[in-house]
Amino acid sequence: GAVVSQHPSRVICKSGTSVKIECRSLDFQATTMFWYRQFPKKSLMLMATSNEGSKATYEQGVEKDKFLINHASLTLSTLTVTSAHPEDSSFYICSASPSGETQYFGPGTRLLVL
Amino acid sequence: SQKIEQNSEALNIQEGKTATLTCNYTNYSPAYLQWYRQDPGRGPVFLLLIRENEKEKRKERLKVTFDTTLKQSLFHITASQPADSATYLCALYMDSNYQLIWGAGTKLIIKP
Numbered sequence: 001g002a003v004v005s006q007h008p009s010r011v012i013c014k015s016g017t018s019v020k021i022e023c024r025s026l027d028f029q030a031t032t033m034f035w036y037r038q039f040p041k042k043s044l045m046l047m048a049t050s051n052e053g054s055k056a057t058y059e060q061g062v063e064k065d066k067f068l069i070n071h072a073s074l075t076l077s078t079l080t081v082t083s084a085h086p087e088d089s090s091f092y093i094c095s096a097s098p099s100g101e102t103q104y105f106g107p108g109t110r111l112l113v114l
Numbered sequence: 115s116q117k118i119e120q121n122s123e124a125l126n127i128q129e130g131k132t133a134t135l136t137c138n139y140t141n142y143s144p145a146y147l148q149w150y151r152q153d154p155g156r157g158p159v160f161l162l163l164i165r166e167n168e169k170e171k172r173k174e175r176l177k178v179t180f181d182t183t184l185k186q187s188l189f190h191i192t193a194s195q196p197a198d199s200a201t202y203l204c205a206l207y208m209d210s211n212y213q214l215i216w217g218a219g220t221k222l223i224i225k226p
Contacts, residue, residue: 002160004157006157034214041218042218043203043216043217043218043219044158044203044216046213046214049213091155093157093158094157095157101146101163101207102148102160102163103160103214104160105150105157105158105159105160106157107156107157108155108156108157110155
């Protein structure tokens, strides 16, 4: 149980394009979903917290117009990287929490912006 | 300042021995602490959760201790196997804002 999927697992795009990443909780309803970014050999960096049906809460320094988050249902959240640039290349990971305590992570999405 | 520290250097352990990883924190009062395993290019996988009023938690070959006085958690893997090789992350759960605060992780290498 507690499986979270992410799609796509890997994406390469040209600079200036937008990329959408989906995060789904497959066997539970997630009241809260989290989006993280991770650089090589670095800790997970929380980007935003989203609750179903409400606007996401962004961490300091994360541009909300750059990283659009939609939590449309209790099983789906999307992160759209708008007008992506090479510095946005990173490993993006989502997690979902059924209860607010334990987070269950997706497998991550590797984004490369050329 | 607030920080959470894990050994940044890789830990090399001989197969069959017990691996012990450390997580230290300062200026936090977490409700509980979690340990996760992360393999390269993958998301973290939840392993164990220990609450502030618990001293020790076990799950199969895993054992976690939590000393809120020392502000330290130890994560043990007994009878270690090469398949245990991964990066292990500790995270503090802050019930004030429902967030996890992450350590940078320790890379564990179990040599056959």
